[in-house]
Amino acid sequence: MSPFGEQVKTLMKEESSRKVSKLIPGVATSDGAGVRLKRYIGTYALEYLDPFLLLDEFSSDKADDYIAGFPPHPHRGMETVTYMVEGRVEHGDSLGNRGVIETGDAQWMTAGSGIIHSEMPAMENGLLRGLQLWVNLPAKDKMSTPRYRELKSKNIPSVAIDGGTVKVLAGEFRSTAGGFSEIAGNPMYLDVSLSPGSRFHAVIASSHNAFAFVLSGSGHFGSNRSPVAESALAIFERSSASHVSIHAQQSGVRFILVSGAPLDEPVARGGPFVMNTEREIAEAWREYRDGTFIKEKPTVI
Numbered sequence: 001m002s003p004f005g006e007q008v009k010t011l012m013k014e015e016s017s018r019k020v021s022k023l024i025p026g027v028a029t030s031d032g033a034g035v036r037l038k039r040y041i042g043t044y045a046l047e048y049l050d051p052f053l054l055l056d057e058f059s060s061d062k063a064d065d066y067i068a069g070f071p072p073h074p075h076r077g078m079e080t081v082t083y084m085v086e087g088r089v090e091h092g093d094s095l096g097n098r099g100v101i102e103t104g105d106a107q108w109m110t111a112g113s114g115i116i117h118s119e120m121p122a123m124e125n126g127l128l129r130g131l132q133l134w135v136n137l138p139a140k141d142k143m144s145t146p147r148y149r150e151l152k153s154k155n156i157p158s159v160a161i162d163g164g165t166v167k168v169l170a171g172e173f174r175s176t177a178g179g180f181s182e183i184a185g186n187p188m189y190l191d192v193s194l195s196p197g198s199r200f201h202a203v204i205a206s207s208h209n210a211f212a213f214v215l216s217g218s219g220h221f222g223s224n225r226s227p228v229a230e231s232a233l234a235i236f237e238r239s240s241a242s243h244v245s246i247h248a249q250q251s252g253v254r255f256i257l258v259s260g261a262p263l264d265e266p267v268a269r270g271g272p273f274v275m276n277t278e279r280e281i282a283e284a285w286r287e288y289r290d291g292t293f294i295k296e297k298p299t300v301i
Contacts, residue, residue: 017201017222017245018210021237022046026057032070032119036060040213040233042134049209049235050262051185053078053274054134057213057231059085061127069120074293075111076284077142078274079135081189082107082119083169083256085215087128093117094294097148104153106169108180112137112144114284114293131213131256133189138263139276141184151179156191163198163248167191171259173202187260194219194248202257203243210236210244210259217253219246 024046026038035058040046042054060066069089082089083106090100091107094116101107109117121128137144151169156179159166170178171188178189188208194200194217204210211233212221218229221236227249228234236244246253267274270281287293 017243018204018236018239019222020224020228020234022235023228024233024235026231026233031056032073033068035069036065038231041211046233046235048267049211050264051136051187051260052133052209052211052258053136053267053269054132055211055213055233056132057129058132059127059129059231063121063125066121066128067124070118071120072116072118074114074116074272074284074288075109076114076273076275076293077280078111078137079183080107080109080111081133081135081169082109083131083133083189083191085129085131087126087130088122089128089130090120090122091117091148091150092120093146093148095146095148099150101150102153104156106151106156106180108149108151108170108183110137110144110147110184112141112146113295114287115146115148116294117148133258134274135183135185135187135260136263136265136267136274137184139265142275142280149180155179161198161200164192164194164200166193166200185261185263188258190257191215191254192246192257193254194246194252196248196250196252198248198252200246200248201243204236204259205261206239206242208259208261209238210257212236212244212246212255212257215254215256217248217251219248219253219255221246 027043037058040055157168168178169189170180218227273284
């Protein structure tokens with residue numbers, strides 16, 4: 001095919017790809033013991049993107065904004081995914097797991113029936129930047145056995161593409177399976193870096209919800225003409241289109257691309273707990289107060 005033919009083919013693919021239905025601004029807030037962050041999912045602008053419950057970005061080079069961290073707290077009925085862009089965080093939990101995740105590392109924690117964990121900065125100065133995503137669990141798995149997994153940057157599968165690289169944390173990209181597997185709902189989580197002017201295409205099931213969060217630079221997403229810039233969350237519309245397309249601008253672009261199958265189940269939220277009914281939330285709080293929350297003997301963290 002001639003270069004002109006390839007160009008036409010590319011433009012047709014971008015025109016038929018999913019469009020960005022909305023851009024979500026971050027809402028400044030604090031969590032844990034006072035960590036300053038921006039919340040993108042779980043706000044008035046976007047309460048929920050089934051099965052994704054929450055997306056936070058913590059980013060600061062001021063120690064006072066993050067040093068107090070997230071002391072021990074409980075979770076039930078969902079999963080937390082933490083991805084470090086810069087800096088170091090130490091994890092400890094009631095299963096006895098301990099570890100430090102650094103720049104480029106990730107952790108996937110399935111709270112299931114109940115876990116108590118802490119996430120504390122393992123640094124006293126410098127830039128700390130990362131993302132935390134909450135993924136809902138289907139009703140049948142909400143009281144499953146808790147699980148914690150870490151993935152070091154060097155062990156994250158990477159795929160070279162024209163003008164960039166794709167790190168596959170979960171799901172599959174061009175026949176390369178992600179480092180995290182056996183996840184409820186089989187979500188996809190990619191970290192994509194594109195050089196200036198490069199183009200990216202990824203297949204996404206038409207029934208799945210999907211979003212992209214720009215870590216740096218800017219790019220055109222789908223057939224949208226306005227570029228999406230750093231620290232913006234782009235929500236893709238659900239449509240018959242089975243792929244998304246991104247065209248990097250002159251600065252290049254780095255973004256995460258996440259998709260997952262909606263559960264279409266009732267959602268009841270109560271602080272760190274996500275269940276299907278308010279009664280289940282009340283039960284989780286009661287068990288946490290009376291010391292029966294952890295089903296196995298907890299380890300001091």
